[in-house]
Amino acid sequence: MTFKLTILGTSASLPAYGRHQSAQLLEIGKLTFLIDCGEGTQLQLTHYKIKAQKIDQIMISHLHGDHYLGLVGLLSSMNLLGRKKKLVLHGPNGLEEIITTQFRYSQTSLNYPISFQRLGTNQSNVIFENDTLSISSFPLNHRIPCCGFVWREKPKPKKINKDTLPVDLSLVNIVRLKKGEDIFDESGKLIYRNSSLTLPAKKSRSYAYCSDTKYDETIVQYIHKVDLLYHESTFLDDMTERATATFHSTASQAAQIGKLAKVNQLLLGHYSARYKDVSLFLNEAKQVLEATQLAQEGIEIALEE
Amino acid sequence: MTFKLTILGTSASLPAYGRHQSAQLLEIGKLTFLIDCGEGTQLQLTHYKIKAQKIDQIMISHLHGDHYLGLVGLLSSMNLLGRKKKLVLHGPNGLEEIITTQFRYSQTSLNYPISFQRLGTNQSNVIFENDTLSISSFPLNHRIPCCGFVWREKPKPKKINKDTLPVDLSLVNIVRLKKGEDIFDESGKLIYRNSSLTLPAKKSRSYAYCSDTKYDETIVQYIHKVDLLYHESTFLDDMTERATATFHSTASQAAQIGKLAKVNQLLLGHYSARYKDVSLFLNEAKQVLEATQLAQEGIEIALEE
Numbered sequence: 001m002t003f004k005l006t007i008l009g010t011s012a013s014l015p016a017y018g019r020h021q022s023a024q025l026l027e028i029g030k031l032t033f034l035i036d037c038g039e040g041t042q043l044q045l046t047h048y049k050i051k052a053q054k055i056d057q058i059m060i061s062h063l064h065g066d067h068y069l070g071l072v073g074l075l076s077s078m079n080l081l082g083r084k085k086k087l088v089l090h091g092p093n094g095l096e097e098i099i100t101t102q103f104r105y106s107q108t109s110l111n112y113p114i115s116f117q118r119l120g121t122n123q124s125n126v127i128f129e130n131d132t133l134s135i136s137s138f139p140l141n142h143r144i145p146c147c148g149f150v151w152r153e154k155p156k157p158k159k160i161n162k163d164t165l166p167v168d169l170s171l172v173n174i175v176r177l178k179k180g181e182d183i184f185d186e187s188g189k190l191i192y193r194n195s196s197l198t199l200p201a202k203k204s205r206s207y208a209y210c211s212d213t214k215y216d217e218t219i220v221q222y223i224h225k226v227d228l229l230y231h232e233s234t235f236l237d238d239m240t241e242r243a244t245a246t247f248h249s250t251a252s253q254a255a256q257i258g259k260l261a262k263v264n265q266l267l268l269g270h271y272s273a274r275y276k277d278v279s280l281f282l283n284e285a286k287q288v289l290e291a292t293q294l295a296q297e298g299i300e301i302a303l304e305e
Numbered sequence: 306m307t308f309k310l311t312i313l314g315t316s317a318s319l320p321a322y323g324r325h326q327s328a329q330l331l332e333i334g335k336l337t338f339l340i341d342c343g344e345g346t347q348l349q350l351t352h353y354k355i356k357a358q359k360i361d362q363i364m365i366s367h368l369h370g371d372h373y374l375g376l377v378g379l380l381s382s383m384n385l386l387g388r389k390k391k392l393v394l395h396g397p398n399g400l401e402e403i404i405t406t407q408f409r410y411s412q413t414s415l416n417y418p419i420s421f422q423r424l425g426t427n428q429s430n431v432i433f434e435n436d437t438l439s440i441s442s443f444p445l446n447h448r449i450p451c452c453g454f455v456w457r458e459k460p461k462p463k464k465i466n467k468d469t470l471p472v473d474l475s476l477v478n479i480v481r482l483k484k485g486e487d488i489f490d491e492s493g494k495l496i497y498r499n500s501s502l503t504l505p506a507k508k509s510r511s512y513a514y515c516s517d518t519k520y521d522e523t524i525v526q527y528i529h530k531v532d533l534l535y536h537e538s539t540f541l542d543d544m545t546e547r548a549t550a551t552f553h554s555t556a557s558q559a560a561q562i563g564k565l566a567k568v569n570q571l572l573l574g575h576y577s578a579r580y581k582d583v584s585l586f587l588n589e590a591k592q593v594l595e596a597t598q599l600a601q602e603g604i605e606i607a608l609e610e
Binding site: 013014015039040042043046063064065066069070072073076077080081092094095097098101102104105106107108143144 | 318320344347348351371374377378381400402406407409410411412413449
C-alpha cells in the first residue's frame, strides 16, 4: 500500500528563490491528505500533475497566511472542476469564518460538501480513524494556536504462512492467526502456536508534521519513533535567538527533537528567505541526527511497508 | 512622464496553461497602481523583478477570488519587507472585513497604514485626483458588485515657444499662456495671441480597465476615447450564450465596446481555461476593431505623451 509524501512548498512566510509556501501531499493507500496550503498551492499541484480532486482531507496547522492562503482558491477550483465528493477540512478556530466570509461576498455556493473539523489546539486529539489508520493533532509552540499532525498506520494483520497452514483450519481460526493469537481447541488445549503458522506483519508506517514551532521537547511524546518527521527549520544555528523570539526553530533544534523522539528519518523545511543556499541546514542538522534530508519542491518520499 | 501598463495575469478563475489570475501594474509618473491581485500576484511581481513596495494604490474590481486572493499575502510580504509607506486600497464592500478578519486570526499588526476606500458600485465616482491625474470607478455588469476603473491625465500646460517669447513677458502672463489664454493689456487690448507664443501641450493619456463584465453598452460613456482599453474576453464568440449566462464577454463583444467607445487601442484578457491557444481571441476581435492586442503575462504597454 502506498505511503508517499510529496513536497509542494518549503518556504517560510516570504517566498524566495523559487521556493513556495508550505504545502505537502500525503498519500496513504486510497486516502490523500493535503497538509497546509500556502498561496499558489493549486499552481504547484498543477505543476506536478497532481489532481486536486483526489484530496480527501486538508489539514491546516495554523492561521498564518503562508500556511493557508491558497485554500480558498483551491476550494473554488475544485468546484469549477466539478467536484462532488466531500472534503474534510481540519483547521483551527477561525478557518471556517475566514472561508465562509469570502464565499459569502463572492456568492460562491460549492457543489460539494465541506466538513469543517475544528482543531483543539491545547492538547492531542485523534482527528481521524479508520480500520488501518489513525491521525492525531497535537499542540506546537508558536505565536498563535498551531497544531502538528501525526499519521500512524495501525498494526497490520500477520501474514499466513501458506507453507505450514493446515488445510482444515477454519476461517475463524485464520482470523485469529492474523491477529497474532494462538489456536486452542474447545477444551482449551493449545493446538497451534501462532508463530508456527504465520509470517511477520507488514510494517506500520508513520509520519509527523511539525510546522511552525519553537524548540519544545513536549512535542517529543507525540511523535515518538515515527518513520519520518518533518520539522520546521526556519533559521540556521547562528540565529537561535531570533528563532526563539519568533517561535521558530533552527536546523539543529529540529534535529535534536528528531533525535529525542528517536525518529527514523528527519525532513527539514520552512526555510527563511534570508537563505539562498539551504544545504547549510543539512550540514548543521546532520551534526545532531545523521538521517536528515532537505525538503525541496517536488521531491517524493515513499515509506516502505 | 511614464505611463506604462505591465500585465501580470490573464487567466479567468481557473488558472491554466501557465496563465496567472488577474493582476496588472500601472505606472503613471511617480505613482504606481496594482489593478486586481489574483492568487500568486506577489510571485509574479518577483518574477518580473517589480518591487512591491513601489505600489501606492491597489484597486480591487470585485470579490471573486481570482481578482483578490493574492492580496493578504502581498500585504503581509510588504510588511515583512519593512514597508512604512501608506497604501491606499480601493475595493468593494467586504474587502476590509475579509482582510481584517484574516489579520485578526493571524495576529498580524502591519507597520504601515492602509487607507481602505470603499468603492461605490452603483455609479461612477472619482476615487483619486491630484494636479495631473484623475481616477474614476464605474459600475460593470457582473454577477456580484464589480467596478471598472479609468485613469485620465488632466489637460497638460501648453509649452512656451522660446523662439517667439518676448523677453519682458511677466511670470503671470507666462502662466496664462500655459493655460492657453491670450494676453491682454490693462485696457483689455489683445497684445499676444496665445497660439503665436506657445506650442501644443503634450498629450493627456488614459487607460480603462473592465473586468469582469457581460456585454453592456452603458459602460461606453465611462471609457469614451481612452487611449487603451482593457476589456475582459473570457470566451470566444461561439460561447456567447455562456458568456451572457455567466456575466462575461466574448472577444468580439469586447471589441464592440471598444469600437463604440472609440478607443485607440484594445487589450483582451481573462481567458477561460478551456482555451489553450488564445490567438483565436485576437482573430475574432480584429473583425470588429483592428487595433486590438492580446494581454499576455509580462508584456508592457507604454503610452507616449
